[in-house]
Amino acid sequence: MQSEPLWQGSGSLEKEPDGSTTGTHAHQKLAASTVQAASESFDDYGGPPVAVIREMVRQLDSWRALLPRPLQWSDNDKFDFPATDPMTRRPNEPLFSVDQGPIPIGHRYNLDVVTAQLRTRFYYARFMTYRPFVYKALHFPELMTPDDCNCCALAIKSVCLWPLAMAPPKNKKRLVPHMFARTQSFMGILLILRMTTANDCLSRIVDEAHVVGRQEIESTMEIMLDWMRDVKQVDGIAEWSWGILEPLYGLQPEQ
Structure with a gap:
């Protein structure tokens, strides 16, 4: 039996151990912080409301500020x-x-690699937080609200120009732990970035939201494709993915 998402509960107040309802009231106030969150229908989409996503992003930014x-x-x-x-x-x-x-270029203690890992993990977490709105834009474009479009644009912005895929870390792939995980992430991101030109809703969001630029997207495509082209020689997942990306991006087959 499929469990019901937490944000689709009955809304009844459950008292805290001390008899107060402070925690529940805080969540209800958060859920009602935007008109979209209060009025959105979950019958078809079933995703989290914008208010919940914003709170998760706020906590992620707070984590970075406490480093x-x-x-x-x-x-x-x-x-x-x-x-x-x-x-x-x-x-x-x-x-x-x-x-x-x-x-x-070499840096003492591989400063570039460890810094790139930390920052890339942060932007990956931000992307995962906003990703439901990419799904909504692709499958339920008629339900997209201005808040949804902004969150979708922020999801695309979050995957652009990850430090780990840039130089000099991209030339030190042997020092990147769990490289196969990056391959899978890059594959999914490249599919989404390709849809920003093939899908009307995503294309309109990129052009009208003014959150992420086309140049950023194109540069990200380039560095991630370079990564996949390089590691496919030693990574079976990358080799399989390249068979999909090559015709999708209109790349010339390698001799």
Whole structure:
């Protein structure tokens, strides 16, 4: 028997152990924080309301803000060096770039790889939080509200230009743990990014929401396809995925 989602409960008040209803009232207030959350029909879609997603994102951002200061970063400087030493200035050039050139770049203690892992995991978690709205846009476009469209655009924004797929970490794949997991993630993301040009609803969201740009999407496609092309020689999942991605993206078969 399939269990009922938590956000589709009967709404009855259950008292806390001390006899109060503070916790329940807080959840009800959160669920009613947007008109969309209060009026959305779950008969067909069955996904979480926007208010719940926003609370999860708020908690994720709070986690990042509570990291030790040298590990903290903002979305505006996600490509920059971490502030490991408060007494010295950070380099002017970014730590991560789409192309580093022909000269290999090495950092002490593999700072680029460990920093890329932390930041990429954060953006993957953010993407997973917003992902239900990508599903809704693809399968229930007629039910999309402005809040839904914004969350869908944020999901696409969250997968763009992951530091782990950029240089110099992309040239050190042997140092990336559980590389097969990245292969599966990149495969799913590349399918979604392809749909931003093939699906009318997703294409309109990208063009009208002004949250993520086409250039970001194209650059992400390029670096993730490069990753898949490289690892398919040693990763069976990547080799299988390449058989799907190659015709989907109109790539020339390799000789």
